[in-house]
Amino acid sequence: MECNGCEFHSELHYDSEYQIWLRREHDDSLTVGMTDISQTIAGKILHVRVRRPGTVRDPGKPVATIESGKWAGPIPNFIHCVILEGNIEVLENPVLLNSDPYNAWIARVEASAGAEAALEMFLTGDEAHEGYCRRARDEDIHCQRKVR
Amino acid sequence: MAEDQDHYLDNDEKTIVIVMTSGPSTPQRCATPFYLGAIMASMDVEVHIFFTMEGVRLMQCGIAESFAAMEGGKKIIDFIRDAKRAGVVLHVCQPALPGYKLDEDSDLIEEVDHVSRASVLADLVLRCDNVITF
Numbered sequence: 001m002e003c004n005g006c007e008f009h010s011e012l013h014y015d016s017e018y019q020i021w022l023r024r025e026h027d028d029s030l031t032v033g034m035t036d037i038s039q040t041i042a043g044k045i046l047h048v049r050v051r052r053p054g055t056v057r058d059p060g061k062p063v064a065t066i067e068s069g070k071w072a073g074p075i076p077n078f079i080h081c082v083i084l085e086g087n088i089e090v091l092e093n094p095v096l097l098n099s100d101p102y103n104a105w106i107a108r109v110e111a112s113a114g115a116e117a118a119l120e121m122f123l124t125g126d127e128a129h130e131g132y133c134r135r136a137r138d139e140d141i142h143c144q145r146k147v148r
Numbered sequence: 149m150a151e152d153q154d155h156y157l158d159n160d161e162k163t164i165v166i167v168m169t170s171g172p173s174t175p176q177r178c179a180t181p182f183y184l185g186a187i188m189a190s191m192d193v194e195v196h197i198f199f200t201m202e203g204v205r206l207m208q209c210g211i212a213e214s215f216a217a218m219e220g221g222k223k224i225i226d227f228i229r230d231a232k233r234a235g236v237v238l239h240v241c242q243p244a245l246p247g248y249k250l251d252e253d254s255d256l257i258e259e260v261d262h263v264s265r266a267s268v269l270a271d272l273v274l275r276c277d278n279v280i281t282f
Contacts, residue, residue: 052158063156065190072183073234074190093156128149 003133004085009038013122019076021102022122023069026044029084030116033105034097037136040143042068045094049128050107057081063107066097079118081109081116083111085148099145160166162277163194167269168185170282171202172211175224179217182227197231198269200241203282205248207240207256223264227259232259239264239272 012021019038023031039045047067057063062074063083085108090096096104111118123131127136132137166185170177181197189195199207206212212225232238239262245252252263262268273279 049155049157052156055158061192062190065187067187071230072186072190073230086155088155 001129003129004136004140004142006040006132006136006141007145008129008132009104010125012102012128013078013119013124013131014128015078015122016131018128022119023105024115024119025108028117029108029110030079030081030115031078031105032075032107032109034066034101036101036134036143036145037132039098039101039139039145040141042066042071042097044068045097048086048091048094048097048106051083053083053085055083057109062111063109066094071081075106077109078121080112081108081118082112084110085106101145111131157191157194159191161192163195163272164188164196165269165272165276165279166195167196167273167279167281168197168199168200168203168206171205172215173202175215176217177282178206178212178215178224179222179227181280182224182231182236184280185236186227189231189234189236195236196239196272197236198239198241198264198272200244200269202239202248204240204244204250207238207260208248208250209255209257212257214250222264228257228259237261239268241266241269 012023015023018035021033021035038147045068055112057077058080063077064075087105090104166181184198185195204210212228218221238260240260242263242265
């Protein structure tokens with residue numbers, strides 16, 4: 001599915017601003033990544049750093065930092081969690097976030113309250129699709145996944 | 149392991165003060181403080197940017213929207229907003245405002261958190277871990 005060329009996956013969970021996506025894994029951990037909208041806004045991503053595995057993160061404390069040529073900022077975090085691992089492939093080749101944002105996950109975390117409870121605050125399915133398209137439309141965001 | 153250190157963040161929480169004296173007359177100096185501030189705030193650092201001297205003009209309505217650090221580059225207001233979203237706190241030096249004929253109630257952009265006396269800067273500098281000036 002796409003909106004303004006921005007890829008969308010209805011099975012994932014999204015924050016209300018569609019900055020990040022989360023996927024529940026078989027072991028109940030959560031995989032976190034950047035949406036197509038986010039990677040487009042950031043531009044070519046040059047550097048990613050994740051909080052060290054084992055670090056406890058409170059809501060509001062970022063999971064990772066991202067640097068591109070024109071943007072610097074956090075991968076936001078909305079839940080109480082522990083960092084399990086960073087995606088070494090992405091850490092070594094950050095531009096994967098631009099070219100393949102839904103496969104190039106950034107970090108895997110364990111939600112302190114469990115995955116199901118944590119995901120309750122995120123949007124998914126048709127509701128997420130509607131909001132995602134609204135943001136792309138309202139802010140005139142046209143995504144491109146090729147490396148710039 | 150150096151490579152590992154480059155990939156993973158485990159810095160302590162610190163407080164950094166960026167004293168911003170540069171303004172529109174030196175555009176090439178006006179983006180980096182916000183970019184650096186945004187990165188540090190994303191790393192759990194408490195970041196305060198204190199605008200004084202010509203730096204206060206960056207907080208004047210209409211100014212940061214009007215220019216970029218480099219020709220054709222991202223506007224300074226967008227760097228300011230990125231820094232704010234990352235959690236950076238913006239202070240404008242109250243004693244510097246009259247010299248630029250700026251009214252603190254009507255002439256400053258909404259991104260400003262505090263209009264602060266010089267003593268606030270003194271307190272910030274005395275209690276922080278590092279001061280960076282631009």
